Amino acid sequence: MSVDPVVEIGFGNERSNTRKLNTGEFLVKWGLISIAVSYLGLVLFFPVLNVVYVAFAKGIEPALEVFKNQDFFSAAQLTLLVAVVSIPLNTVFGLCAAWVIARNRFRGRTLLISIIDLPFSISPVVAGLMIVLLYGKNGWFGPFLEQINLQIVFAIPGVVLASTFVTMPFVAREVIPILEEVGTSEEESARTLGANDWQIFSRITVPNIRWGLLYGVLLTNARAMGEFGAVSVVSGSLAGKTQTLPLFIEEAYKNYQSQEAFTASLILGLLALVTLVLKEILERFGHTSQIKV
Amino acid sequence: MTLAQNLPKRRFKFPFAWVVTWAYLLVMLLIPIGAMLLKAATSSPQEFWEKATSDIALSAYDVTFVTALYAAIVNGFFGTLLAWVLVRYEFPGRKIVDAAVDLPFALPTAVAGITLATVYAPNGWIGQLVEPLGIQLAFNRTGVFIAMVFISLPFVVRTLQPVLQEMEKELEEASHCLGATNWQTFWRVQFPPLIPPILTGIVLGFSRSVGEFGSVVIIASNIPFQDLIAPILIFQRLEEYDYVGATVIGTVLLLISLILILIINFLQRWGQKYVG
Numbered sequence: 403m404s405v406d407p408v409v410e411i412g413f414g415n416e417r418s419n420t421r422k423l424n425t426g427e428f429l430v431k432w433g434l435i436s437i438a439v440s441y442l443g444l445v446l447f448f449p450v451l452n453v454v455y456v457a458f459a460k461g462i463e464p465a466l467e468v469f470k471n472q473d474f475f476s477a478a479q480l481t482l483l484v485a486v487v488s489i490p491l492n493t494v495f496g497l498c499a500a501w502v503i504a505r506n507r508f509r510g511r512t513l514l515i516s517i518i519d520l521p522f523s524i525s526p527v528v529a530g531l532m533i534v535l536l537y538g539k540n541g542w543f544g545p546f547l548e549q550i551n552l553q554i555v556f557a558i559p560g561v562v563l564a565s566t567f568v569t570m571p572f573v574a575r576e577v578i579p580i581l582e583e584v585g586t587s588e589e590e591s592a593r594t595l596g597a598n599d600w601q602i603f604s605r606i607t608v609p610n611i612r613w614g615l616l617y618g619v620l621l622t623n624a625r626a627m628g629e630f631g632a633v634s635v636v637s638g639s640l641a642g643k644t645q646t647l648p649l650f651i652e653e654a655y656k657n658y659q660s661q662e663a664f665t666a667s668l669i670l671g672l673l674a675l676v677t678l679v680l681k682e683i684l685e686r687f688g689h690t691s692q693i694k695v
Numbered sequence: 696m697t698l699a700q701n702l703p704k705r706r707f708k709f710p711f712a713w714v715v716t717w718a719y720l721l722v723m724l725l726i727p728i729g730a731m732l733l734k735a736a737t738s739s740p741q742e743f744w745e746k747a748t749s750d751i752a753l754s755a756y757d758v759t760f761v762t763a764l765y766a767a768i769v770n771g772f773f774g775t776l777l778a779w780v781l782v783r784y785e786f787p788g789r790k791i792v793d794a795a796v797d798l799p800f801a802l803p804t805a806v807a808g809i810t811l812a813t814v815y816a817p818n819g820w821i822g823q824l825v826e827p828l829g830i831q832l833a834f835n836r837t838g839v840f841i842a843m844v845f846i847s848l849p850f851v852v853r854t855l856q857p858v859l860q861e862m863e864k865e866l867e868e869a870s871h872c873l874g875a876t877n878w879q880t881f882w883r884v885q886f887p888p889l890i891p892p893i894l895t896g897i898v899l900g901f902s903r904s905v906g907e908f909g910s911v912v913i914i915a916s917n918i919p920f921q922d923l924i925a926p927i928l929i930f931q932r933l934e935e936y937d938y939v940g941a942t943v944i945g946t947v948l949l950l951i952s953l954i955l956i957l958i959i960n961f962l963q964r965w966g967q968k969y970v971g
Contacts, residue, residue, distance in 0.1 A: 532945075
């Protein structure tokens, strides 16, 4: 790279990307942009486009064929059920944990933060293994569960449990920084005006953290619906019974039913797209609400 | 702390949030971890060591950690480049590129797995380009690498972006005024504070890659001693009802994730020195 010794320097408030670039800098800029975008193309854009392409390669009608498949429907139902159970559980937990961490100073606070983050670092397969060792037939609670005739592993409760495990930290993670940023002054004013705990929580705290909370819920949903590793350990992948959409996709792909696999992938992929679009929108809202405060 | 002032008045109230947090963590997280460690403790240290260092396990660690390290380093380089381009330059489509970086977080790994396997297979869009050269990208160790690169892509970009955004313009200008070239300014002034966030991103990506299952199981052939990674070995042991074998390798992976958490905490504290 040839460097022009006489560099144009932006004084004052001028920003580097608004000032005029000399030829060398111009080449560097577009060179770097093209390398970065090509890399993303290779790793992200081509594979994502490929999902759409394979799903519709034979036309629209074969693509819609999957909707006649009963296993697909029960997989979609189970996937929704997983989200419906794990979101409220992890939201209640996330709010409580965020309040404990952001509003209290106590010994072991950093340790608690690390513990809450643990499910992100533990391999999903290890998470599934833990559930099997605890609730499986030969697990610690196995005999007891057999007595009360409740099957968790290789049944729907196990699938729900595994998905809840891997999505545990999302809400807490998103809410903690916001709670810390808004501070306690509004909550204290409400208390001096005679509000009780519930009133403070529902009328002051929740409105303040709503965008972060919503984003946390969104991430929980995306991950819960898409979880594969932990679920495949505990589910046994019985078609029509304990199969979620990701497991359905894997089985269809392995059985060379790539049409069904890719249509189902497209549907799950749209979930990812919606998540990203909503994220952009929420960030904008979050930004404006911060300016108001 | 205002909270401390409130405490005496509220001492007898039921600390609801506190109880929910610990009860949930206990039931959902700590008891399961305890169950695994207890199970691991049922085998003697000697037996544990033998199972943890069997040939097949050692080869699985090798594939897992070495490949995850390559993927993390590649993303360390390209992630830095991406963050730099996204923060410093204005170009058409920048917002879309920025949003797309999060795709690996949002896209279910099974979807990532089947589409990567299709694109990089010998007859796929990218696979067919290198197939005449005798290079196969999917269903071997390279496939594992590709899946790991995909899922760990966002980490370096997302840890680096905020640091780049907050970097003081004055330092760079001062460096130019003192006669430094662009290149000198980058290496001597701009780059050093970026080292901690880049390393944090690399370790976060590495940690994610080490635990990955979904996309790898689809794009690899999962043959022992070739491209079998440790999480998939656990899965196979479970399928053979070898619970002790699965637990031993699971415990090894758990200990490694704990070590990685310590390293990440250390790196983040180091990075905060530059911010302060």
